Amino acid sequence: MSDTPKVATVPRRTPRPFRSNPRPAVVRQSQRGWRFTPWLFLLVPLALLVTFTYIPVANMFWYSTTDWNGISKVKHSVGLDNYVEFFTRPELFRVFWVSAYYLAASVIQLALALYFATLLSFKTRLKNTFKGILYFPSLINGVAVSFIFLFFFQPGGTLDSVIGLFGVSQDSMPQWLGNPDIINFSLAGTSIWRYMGLNFVLFLGAIQSIPAGIYEAAELDGAGKWAQFRYIIAPGIKPIIGLSFILAISGSLAVFEIPFIMTDGANGSTTFVIQTIKTAFESNKVGLASAMAVVLLAIILIVTWVQRRLVPEEEVNLT
Amino acid sequence: MFHTRHMRIAVAAAAVVTLTLTAACSSGGDDDTSSDGGSASAGAPSGDILVLTNRTDLVDTTFQDYKKTFEAKYPDVTVKFEALTDYEGEVKTRMNTKDYGDVLLIPNSVSVADYPDFFEPIGKTDELAKTYSFVNEAAVDGTAYGLATFGNANGVVYNKDVFKAAGITALPTTPQEFIADMQAIKDKTDAVPFYTNYKDGWPLTWPQSWMGAVSGDKDALVKMAADDAPWADGKEKATVDSLLFDVAKAGLIEDDPTTTNWENSKNLIATGKIGAMALGSWAVPQMQDAATKAGSDPASIGFMPPPFLVDGKPVSPVGGDYKLAINVNSDHKAAARAWFDWFINDSGFYDLAGALPTVTANPAPANLKDFEATGVQYLEMTPEAKISAIDNQAEIGLGQPDYYRQLVDAGRGASKDTKESIFEGLDKKWAAARATVG
Numbered sequence: 119m120s121d122t123p124k125v126a127t128v129p130r131r132t133p134r135p136f137r138s139n140p141r142p143a144v145v146r147q148s149q150r151g152w153r154f155t156p157w158l159f160l161l162v163p164l165a166l167l168v169t170f171t172y173i174p175v176a177n178m179f180w181y182s183t184t185d186w187n188g189i190s191k192v193k194h195s196v197g198l199d200n201y202v203e204f205f206t207r208p209e210l211f212r213v214f215w216v217s218a219y220y221l222a223a224s225v226i227q228l229a230l231a232l233y234f235a236t237l238l239s240f241k242t243r244l245k246n247t248f249k250g251i252l253y254f255p256s257l258i259n260g261v262a263v264s265f266i267f268l269f270f271f272q273p274g275g276t277l278d279s280v281i282g283l284f285g286v287s288q289d290s291m292p293q294w295l296g297n298p299d300i301i302n303f304s305l306a307g308t309s310i311w312r313y314m315g316l317n318f319v320l321f322l323g324a325i326q327s328i329p330a331g332i333y334e335a336a337e338l339d340g341a342g343k344w345a346q347f348r349y350i351i352a353p354g355i356k357p358i359i360g361l362s363f364i365l366a367i368s369g370s371l372a373v374f375e376i377p378f379i380m381t382d383g384a385n386g387s388t389t390f391v392i393q394t395i396k397t398a399f400e401s402n403k404v405g406l407a408s409a410m411a412v413v414l415l416a417i418i419l420i421v422t423w424v425q426r427r428l429v430p431e432e433e434v435n436l437t
Numbered sequence: 438m439f440h441t442r443h444m445r446i447a448v449a450a451a452a453v454v455t456l457t458l459t460a461a462c463s464s465g466g467d468d469d470t471s472s473d474g475g476s477a478s479a480g481a482p483s484g485d486i487l488v489l490t491n492r493t494d495l496v497d498t499t500f501q502d503y504k505k506t507f508e509a510k511y512p513d514v515t516v517k518f519e520a521l522t523d524y525e526g527e528v529k530t531r532m533n534t535k536d537y538g539d540v541l542l543i544p545n546s547v548s549v550a551d552y553p554d555f556f557e558p559i560g561k562t563d564e565l566a567k568t569y570s571f572v573n574e575a576a577v578d579g580t581a582y583g584l585a586t587f588g589n590a591n592g593v594v595y596n597k598d599v600f601k602a603a604g605i606t607a608l609p610t611t612p613q614e615f616i617a618d619m620q621a622i623k624d625k626t627d628a629v630p631f632y633t634n635y636k637d638g639w640p641l642t643w644p645q646s647w648m649g650a651v652s653g654d655k656d657a658l659v660k661m662a663a664d665d666a667p668w669a670d671g672k673e674k675a676t677v678d679s680l681l682f683d684v685a686k687a688g689l690i691e692d693d694p695t696t697t698n699w700e701n702s703k704n705l706i707a708t709g710k711i712g713a714m715a716l717g718s719w720a721v722p723q724m725q726d727a728a729t730k731a732g733s734d735p736a737s738i739g740f741m742p743p744p745f746l747v748d749g750k751p752v753s754p755v756g757g758d759y760k761l762a763i764n765v766n767s768d769h770k771a772a773a774r775a776w777f778d779w780f781i782n783d784s785g786f787y788d789l790a791g792a793l794p795t796v797t798a799n800p801a802p803a804n805l806k807d808f809e810a811t812g813v814q815y816l817e818m819t820p821e822a823k824i825s826a827i828d829n830q831a832e833i834g835l836g837q838p839d840y841y842r843q844l845v846d847a848g849r850g851a852s853k854d855t856k857e858s859i860f861e862g863l864d865k866k867w868a869a870a871r872a873t874v875g
Binding site for chain 2: 271293381384
């Protein structure tokens with residue numbers, strides 16, 4: 119962080135020397151533990167992790183090399199045919215354009231979350247009420263959110279009524295979900311409303327872990343709120359911002375819930391995951407769909423890796 | 438440096454969120470062991486049997502009466518029910534284990550060729566066909582693995598009052614007349630002429646169930662499977678699909694199809710806010726029920742055949758609804774079979790559903806009398822297993838809403854596609870898939 123400007127008054131403390139053996143020998147002798155005890159405690163979470171994550175994922179890799187239809191007792195191995203088929207059918211990739219709407223939306227979402235988190239980390243009236251309001255959408259389950267917004271976007275629904283209060287005639291209102299040029303904006307907007315609270319809480323938590331003394335010192339030096347944000351908060355929560363971006367990108371590549379429940383992928387709102395689901399359970403091509411899921415996993419891993427290379431994680435050290 | 442530690446915890450917590458997000462759900466588990474072969478059908482029916490059903494609305498009422506009647510006849514058998522809201526999804530997943538009830542309805546997504554792995558044989562089709570309809574729909578190589586709980590006639594549910602208000606006196610018998618009638622409803626009433634149920638999707642798949650209505654040919658599906666271009670001009674599939682497109686193009690559907698609601702549509706048609714919906718005869722009692730609840734006259738709900746004439750008479754393709762079957766892993770096959778036979782033959786379930794009977798000798802229920810008065814011919818279609826094989830390979834989805842939605846979108850001008858470009862694409866996919874499936 120040598121190139122980032124530092125808050126001049128904050129003294130850099132030299133790091134404490136690292137002790138190679140932090141546990142004194144006396145303590146070790148008083149331990150009567152059996153060396154497998156920690157593993158016993160880990161047994162349950164590990165069993166759950168293996169059963170519900172690694173075995174299904176391994177199965178998915180296996181299915182992706184078969185022509186399984188999802189129910190047959192027989193699965194013929196087809197090698198890499200599913201992958202070849204996937205990469206030779208450009209129409210299967212076209213749905214990634216839909217993700218671009220959600221990607222743009224997630225940038226707005228992060229900006230808003232950061233804005234509100236910063237605002238509410240300073241002294242504000244009704245601070246906790248606003249925190250509650252902003253986090254509230256994250257508490258509602260996705261199905262309920264989708265239904266709320268289905269009514270919201272209906273012709274003559276909530277949105278139309280509210281706009282109508284300003285004297286706009288109902289007839290000139292666009293169809294928020296019926297118009298293929300607007301539908302993805304509507305859905306991405308819903309996604310912002312739904313997920314902003316989560317980012318907000320992450321940011322807020324990170325901001326609050328910055329010691330208050332630093333702000334005081336900065337204020338004494340005449341730093342305004344913007345300078346405090348620019349030179350204290352932003353660098354202070356950089357890892358969380360970086361992580362949120364990774365989440366945002368992988369999230370927008372794997373959008374599912376909102377468009378699936380609200381429109382079932384109709385009218386040009388099909389995302390990659392919806393397409394995968396339909397391939398598996400409507401065309402009964404579980405093999406091909408598994409291959410698509412594996413490719414999505416690979417894409418997300420690659421994107422994450424590239425991002426980590428571009429924005430490496432740094433140790434934050436404000437003090 | 439306590440704050441950096443906090444930061445780490447925050448990062449770790451956020452990383453957990455990432456993990457849960459990326460760990461997409463996937464269901465594992467499969468079972469390659471086949472049945473032990475020994476058929477336990479013989480012997481007196483006894484034991485506990487579990488019956489899976491999709492009728493969550495009837496399981497605590499009508500089905501309890503069935504249970505009483507049945508157990509009075511077979512005192513050694515105890516029947517239990519399990520009603521599933523998402524019947525298709527849940528049962529299909531459960532079929533990867535051995536635990537999927539003793540008697541169940543076959544999920545539609547299981548392909549017929551796989552039936553012998555999962556269900557007990559019921560009998561030879563040529564024997565069963567003497568007593569029952571729709572026998573061939575769940576048969577592999579001349580052996581039936583299930584029987585339809587009841588049959589459906591396909592057609593159009595409509596509101597008689599709306600039709601009257603629009604000045605329609607005779608039911609339409611050609612697509613042109615149908616569109617003209619819908620236009621009359623649009624011009625003279627406030628009702629939505631033709632409700633597509635685009636959002637919920639499954640009611641939009643009616644064009645496939647109308648196969649046979651145009652030609653009156655019971656082999657229409659067999660012919661479609663043997664055709665490289667079923668969407669070519671003038672072919673039956675193209676004619677029926679065109680009707681959907683034309684209705685959408687003429688602006689005779691709901692204003693914003695993406696926000697339709699199936700449950701609400703029952704209420705809308707019952708109160709005269711919808712003119713017509715293309716559905717099976719099973720829908721008639723539900724709409725009448727909605728009319729009663731909404732305080733209007735259930736007699737205002739009518740049912741008409743598809744608007745085509747074959748030799749001067751309308752044709753309604755009929756097909757079996759869910760097929761009842763017996764789990765091949767059942768421990769009490771004799772008891773399961775007893776319930777199976779009783780349910781198909783003696784329960785009178787079809788009458789309750791207002792649907793066509795599976796037992797050929799039984800009379801059609803009262804609410805189809807008007808429908809039969811139109812002189813409609815019921816047409817039991819010859820099933821063709823290749824259709825679904827080609828369809829799956831082509832990823833078209835004849836029984837799925839997606840491509841019908843494309844047609845509606847093109848019709849209402851929401852996409853750049855034209856009917857011709859869609860049909861051309863479908864033909865191309867169909868021909869390519871036929872070449873692979875053979």
